[in-house]
Amino acid sequence: MVLLVVGLAIGVATAVALMAITEAMQADVAVKMDEYGANILVVPKANDLALSYGGITVGSAAYDVATLSMPDVERIGTIKNAANISVVAPKLLGAVPLMGRPVLLAGVRFADELRLKRWWRVEQGMEPSEAADALAGARLAQSLAIQPGDEVEVNGRRFRVVGVLAENGSQDDDILFVDLSAAQLALDKPDAVSLVEVAALCTACPVEEMVEQISHVLPQARVTALRQAVTLRMETVGQLGRFAVAVSAVVIAIGALVVLTTMLGAVAERRQEIGLFRALGFRQRHVGRIILTEAALVSAAGGALGYLAGMGAAVTLAPRVANVTARVPWDPVLAAAAVGCALVVGVLASLYPAAQAARVDPTVALRSS
Amino acid sequence: MIELHNVSKVYNSGGAPVVALRNVNLTIAEGEFVALMGPSGSGKSTLLTIIGGMNSPTAGRVIVDGIDVYSLSPERQADFRYEYVGFVFQQLQLLPYLTALENVLLALAIAPTPRTEKIARAYEILAQVGLKGKEHRLPSQLSGGEQGRVAVARALVNRAPILLADEPTGNLDRATGMQVLELLRDLNGAGQTVVMVTHDPQAAACARRVVHILDGQIVGDTVPAPEHALAPAVLPISQPAIEPCSNATERVQ
Ligand SMILES: Nc1ncnc2c1ncn2[C@@H]1O[C@H](COP(=O)(O)OP(=O)(O)O)[C@@H](O)[C@H]1O
Ligand SMILES: [Mg+2]
Numbered sequence: 311m312v313l314l315v316v317g318l319a320i321g322v323a324t325a326v327a328l329m330a331i332t333e334a335m336q337a338d339v340a341v342k343m344d345e346y347g348a349n350i351l352v353v354p355k356a357n358d359l360a361l362s363y364g365g366i367t368v369g370s371a372a373y374d375v376a377t378l379s380m381p382d383v384e385r386i387g388t389i390k391n392a393a394n395i396s397v398v399a400p401k402l403l404g405a406v407p408l409m410g411r412p413v414l415l416a417g418v419r420f421a422d423e424l425r426l427k428r429w430w431r432v433e434q435g436m437e438p439s440e441a442a443d444a445l446a447g448a449r450l451a452q453s454l455a456i457q458p459g460d461e462v463e464v465n466g467r468r469f470r471v472v473g474v475l476a477e478n479g480s481q482d483d484d485i486l487f488v489d490l491s492a493a494q495l496a497l498d499k500p501d502a503v504s505l506v507e508v509a510a511l512c513t514a515c516p517v518e519e520m521v522e523q524i525s526h527v528l529p530q531a532r533v534t535a536l537r538q539a540v541t542l543r544m545e546t547v548g549q550l551g552r553f554a555v556a557v558s559a560v561v562i563a564i565g566a567l568v569v570l571t572t573m574l575g576a577v578a579e580r581r582q583e584i585g586l587f588r589a590l591g592f593r594q595r596h597v598g599r600i601i602l603t604e605a606a607l608v609s610a611a612g613g614a615l616g617y618l619a620g621m622g623a624a625v626t627l628a629p630r631v632a633n634v635t636a637r638v639p640w641d642p643v644l645a646a647a648a649v650g651c652a653l654v655v656g657v658l659a660s661l662y663p664a665a666q667a668a669r670v671d672p673t674v675a676l677r678s679s
Numbered sequence: 680m681i682e683l684h685n686v687s688k689v690y691n692s693g694g695a696p697v698v699a700l701r702n703v704n705l706t707i708a709e710g711e712f713v714a715l716m717g718p719s720g721s722g723k724s725t726l727l728t729i730i731g732g733m734n735s736p737t738a739g740r741v742i743v744d745g746i747d748v749y750s751l752s753p754e755r756q757a758d759f760r761y762e763y764v765g766f767v768f769q770q771l772q773l774l775p776y777l778t779a780l781e782n783v784l785l786a787l788a789i790a791p792t793p794r795t796e797k798i799a800r801a802y803e804i805l806a807q808v809g810l811k812g813k814e815h816r817l818p819s820q821l822s823g824g825e826q827g828r829v830a831v832a833r834a835l836v837n838r839a840p841i842l843l844a845d846e847p848t849g850n851l852d853r854a855t856g857m858q859v860l861e862l863l864r865d866l867n868g869a870g871q872t873v874v875m876v877t878h879d880p881q882a883a884a885c886a887r888r889v890v891h892i893l894d895g896q897i898v899g900d901t902v903p904a905p906e907h908a909l910a911p912a913v914l915p916i917s918q919p920a921i922e923p924c925s926n927a928t929e930r931v932q
Binding site for chain 1 (some may be wrong): 724753757760785786
């Protein structure tokens, strides 16, 4: 019986630890998702030479070719998994002369852009709030000696640089960011959009599926899933989840086997006692119920013990082996599932031993042990 | 109240079939004390378990109190054992981890009686077999004779009309064996039907009727001695009025 409790506890502990770590990793990824920015990129289909923006293909060689429009951007919000989209950040890019030098101008929706790029820090000045406000990349500000509060003129339109971004080593350092609508006017491309960055928050569904959905509503666009660290991690978590389920299934099968053999052994060992019960007038049903009750109690104990041990393992192991910063959640559903599963497995695996016990002949009580 | 009609039993468990009983016909009336005697392997235990509703005969019928025992379903046979039979095993079969009281209560475990009543009855029956004050001892803390009494108490506690005992003195020395025999005789004196297996003639002398078995057949059936037949039906159990087992000089003091 001790073996049974320990065996079940080990099985349940393994399953619980794996599940809890997976759960923690999913929570972790969901948090990091926000910090890592976009994981889907929407650009116009173009056959020209590709130009890149921060390692991301922007479109054709000429910045002027923009075949996406604002209604296209709205359409992204209509896909089936729209609920999993956290940010849609459209951009219009264009080369403009600024203080006599060619500069890359990016029209963005600041609210969305700031949510997408959590790593952005406005080092000097403040975040833009007005339509004519602009943010300057660190190197751009340095080379053109732009200070927060300065006014700049782009294609005859005036912008007020309200803040300078901290240098982050990306192409953003060289860009002048202005409001999307203002950029459309300045570049004389009303309604045009060069690319859309999308942050999808979906730990359960594959990003590929959302990519396909967006491609479906925007047939003229090329939609790519960005293989960022977080996407990979998400896939790893997904794989770990499936691995956890598979291992749990194996462990449960082994647990069932342990219960089966232990209970069969216990029944064989107690044949004489069971025979006595039968001779005393216990029905087969009574004997079966005694065995199953015992199995249920022992299994529930094993399940509870296993849950505690598994959670203990998860709490200590998750930060070390899985590099999870999120706390391992004490999930009452997992607790109930662990005890319930142990109970069901224990009782089911004891059905045959219980039947064996019920079949014990009362006359075995007569035999000398 | 117990009738065996043409009862035969053949064991088939592995190897050649063993004929344990052949065409046994036997009638035992209510209140009788019958000793089944015969050499080892003659079929005594088989006969006893067949009477007790726990061993299906290969042929023949067993009627107890008008019930054709082996026509009942297995579960109803269990009920029959509970309602009609108390069994004292040769190995006693007390559970070593239970106290005397708990061992007795085991026989009431499936009864619908309230627990307090069961406990009261167990105490009462233990007092009746002379174990007052020893209810909470484990079997290992009791003498052989006392263990035998616990086994008898367990067989009696469900107030079954038939008490079956398979060599109840087999594992006891003569003196303690005699205590158990006296207990059975006292119970019989109070009206309890007792069927006891023994191969000891002196033990058999305690019974009022001796049935001899040889090779699975009844070969002798001694009629009750007249003085025993005249014994009063109801007596206070703890103070036996009948001289123990036909010979007063062998009485163990
Ligand atoms: N369960 C059994 N399986 C096979 N043979 C048995 C079984 N029980 C008893 N026997 C055989 O039946 C015969 C009668 O046994 P039993 O009734 O125990 O005799 P007794 O009690 O008089 O010694 C013996 O030959 C014994 O070996
Ligand atoms: Mg025998």
